[in-house]
Amino acid sequence: MLPDIFLYFIVLAPGLVALTGLVHKQIGDSAVMFLTTGVVLAAGALSLFQLFAYVSGIGGADVPVDEAGHAVEAAAAHGAHVLTLMSWIDVGAFQANWAIRVDALSMVMMAVITGVSGLVHLYSWGYMSDDPHRARFFAYLSLFTFAMLMLVVADNFIQLFFGWEGVGLASYLLIGFWYTKKAPNDASIKAFVTNRVGDFGLAIGIMAVFFVFGSVEFEPVLSAIRNNTVITPLAFADPAPAQEAVIVFLGQRVYALEVIGILLFIGAMGKSAQFFLHVWLPDAMEGPTPVSALIHAATMVTAGVYLVCLMSPIYEHTLYAAGMVTIIGAVTALYAATVGMAQNDIKRVIAYSTCSQLGYMFFAAGIGAYEAAMFHLFTHAFFKALLFLGAGSVIRGMHHEQDMRKMGGLAKFMPVTYAAMLIGTIAIIGLGVPQTLIGFSGFFSKDAILESAFAAGEHHVMFGQVAFWFGIVAALLTSFYSWRLIYMTFHGPMASGHEDGDAHHDAHDADHAHDAHAHDPHESPATMLVPLALLSLGAMFAGFYFHEWFVGNEETAFWGGTLYSAADNHVLHDRHNVPQWVLWAPLVVTLAGFVIATMTYYFNRGFGKRIADSGGPLYQLFSNKWYFDELYNATLVKGSAMLGNAFSKADKKIIDGLGPDGVTSLTRWGARRLSAMHTGYLYHYAFVIIGAALVFGAVMWLNAGGAN
Known part of the structure; x- marks a missing residue:
């Protein structure tokens, strides 16, 4: 573990350099860009060094385990190293400090956040080179990085909530970065409001934690659950062991952990764009492409997965809360994959891919395979950031064109970008040979999730079989739309013009859009290509290098009990005993998706256009995102407006009419009568x-x- 001074630097320095955005007129844009980029890159290097040092230092370590082979305590093996910065709240039992908690879980998140953010900072030197507000953009990036770090190193729910809302603020600022345009403003408001729905659940969940356990600090709460300590809720409940505690909720007696688990997951649904609360993520593509890579692919949207895994002791002792996590994740994985097949904006295809991959992570956590969920979070950060930044390189090379129907044949113009996108595609579809170590990163993590889901179904874990089959179908669709993107963008002839519908541009690009054929496509500058090369290495080798530590023979030593599994949860280990066809099914459907996409968009390039032109019901359903926006607009938006108007009229006629307006009218009437005398x-x-x-x-x- 790094010395404390370096931990302080990793967590606090990005927040300090974000303040340079306030004085950019005095020090210049270049100084802000240099400071923010240099600090975050240094933090990323230190975080990655810390993770590699941790891995190399625990090989063969003896870890205390229970009869089932699981680490018995979060702090038993390697311990959570907690640095208290200062006291924050101290009111009776309600206590919370500013702190830095470093354990296996936070180390993985620190490496992901600072590593990806550092590369995005560097990439933005090229992508945002023509923007007049570069300093503000880089300051926002660093602000987001700081808030996300505060979230993952928190040792209490209050600091976690601070970071949670901080990344929401930074997301709002970055999505709406080009605030002079309507589309980014609308998208930022949509993201902010949708996340407030989830955050309300999270806030109530934190209140429920304090109500039940009398503390908002992680260690006392999670230790009480692990050890089944007798607890006494503040009211409306009798003393009972933590795992069996019953409280009165909405007039019903319910298990406390079920209520807490569901409420916390509602917060995770909003932040991680899960089904019902997913509608903000595709619209968030209105922000600059580096924002999409940083916030909406690799870091912020994984906060919900991190929260569920962090609270694994809660979900291990719930039935309905864990089942809700599983089914929502499985439905999201399949739903987003269906929509991704029918999108033509290159960034929106990858955005729906993000929703789908997050679904995999959630249903893995729901069935108890927390290690596999975190492994996919880790590998996904590399290949999804690679795909988004690769898409940004395409958009810049195509003079800010985003419609894939107006592309084609770019491989010869942009060979480095093409190679990077090809690597990202192979990684996201999880191509690899089962029972070997041959495969890109997505192969190791996604197959671990699918095998665990099948094993969970065999043990009658709620929705385990549903998650497995939904995941298999989603893998087929993922392969199809990923290769569709490659073929439409990089192969075949250059598109002669618009084919179907209107092209989509992000708000900034609308100011700079040119006809795609006015100039030849061109490769991006080195500041954009170097991050692509580094992320390509992670997409190829991160799964191979880390699989033994995350989900293999060394997983108990690696996690040190930070991810808790009960004695009756063996899904991660039982995945090794699944039938052979389960091991090969992901490869079969992946190859099937590749073949279908190749026949449709490579050998018969116009076939996809004919399907779109036919306007069949399935195509219309998927193209219009299952009409969620229309449904929400017709019910929630217009319903809220109608309800607001009704209350406004009632307020004016009843409250104001009988109250201040009535008294005023009576006074005026009397005054007029008296004045007449x-x-x-x-x-x-x-x-x-x-x-x-x-x-x-x-x-x-x-x-x-x-x-x-």
């Missing part, structure tokens, strides 16, 4: 005075007579 004529006033005197005298006389 002030005519200014003396005889009117004399008449009133004499009349009042007569009435007053009559009353006095009657009172005097009554007394006698």
Whole structure:
């Protein structure tokens, strides 16, 4: 483990250099770009060094395990190294510190975040070279990196929530970076509002954790669950072992861990763009392409997966919460793959691919294969960032054209970008030879997930078989649309013009768009190609190098108990005993998808256009994203507007009408009547005075007579 000073640098330095964006007019854009890029690259190098040093230092280490062979405590093997920066909240039992927690789980996330972010910073030197607001862009990138790091090194729920909302803010700023255009503004608001739905669930879940356990710190909460310690919730519940604690929720007696698990997962659904809350991610492509690579492929969208894996002791002792994670992940994997087949914007194809791959991670976590979920998160960061940055290179080389129907034949113009995209494609489809070490990174992690899902189904884990078959079909579709992208973009003749529908440009590109054929396509500068080369190495070899540590013979030593599995959960180990056909099924469907795409888009290049022109119901369903946007607009958006209008009218007529507006109207009415009596004529006033005197005298006389 690195000395403390380097840990401080990795976590805090990106936040400090983000502040240079405030003084860019004084120090210049180049200084901001140099400082932010240099600091994040240095943090990435240190984080990767820390991960490799950790791996090399635990080979053959003896780790305390239970009867099932699982590490018994999160801190038993290697321990979580916690650096307390300062006290933050100290109100009775409600305590939270600013801290840096370093264990196997956070080390993996630190390496992913800073590694990818550093390369994205470097890539952006070329991609954003013509943008007049480069300093602001680089400051936002560093701000995001800092917030994401604060999330993954937190040792309590409050700091985690701070980082969670911080990356939401940074995402809003980066998606809407070209704020003078309507499309990026709309996309940033859509992302922000959709994530608020999930974040509401997360916030309530954190409140439930404190209500049940009396603490918001990870270690006391997770240790109580692991050891089944007797706990006493604050109210509405009796003392009970943590795993069996029952609380009153919405008038019903329910298991506390089920409620907490579901609420926390709702937060994960929003941040990781899972089914129902997925609609923001494709629209987020309106931001600059480096943003897509950093936030919406490799880092921010994996925060939900990280949260579920971090809270693995909770999900290991739940049935419905874990089942919800599994089925939502499986449905997302299949749904997003179907939509990805019918998209023509190169970035949107990769965006839906991200949704699908996140689905794999979630259903792996739902069935208890947390190690496989984290392994796929790790490998996915390399090949998905590679694909997005490769797409950015294509877009720049095509003079800001994003419609694949207007591309073709780019391999001869952009050979390095083509090679990188080819590597990313082979990695994402998981091509490899079963029962060997031959394959790219996606092969090792995706096959581990599918094998674990089948093993879970054999052990009657809820939705295990569903997840396996959904994952197999999604693998077929992934191979198809990935090769479709390659063929439409890099092979065949250059497209002569627009074929079907309108081309899509991101907001910035609308200002700089040129006809794709006014200039020949060209390769990108070295600042963009070097990150592609480095990410290509990760896409090829990260799975091979790390599979033994993440999901192989050394996984117990590597994770050191940070990922918790109960004694009755053997899915990761039982995947080695699945039938032979299960091992070969992913390769078969991957090759089938390759063959179908090759026949459709390589040997019969116009066949895909004819399918689109036919406008069949399935094509329309997939092309229109299952009409989720239309459905949400017709129900939630318009329904909310109607409800708001109704309440607004009721507020004006009832609340305001009987309240302040009513009192005001009555006062005005009375004032008008009284003012009418002030005519200014003396005889009117004399008449009133004499009349009042007569009435007053009559009353006095009657009172005097009554007394006698």
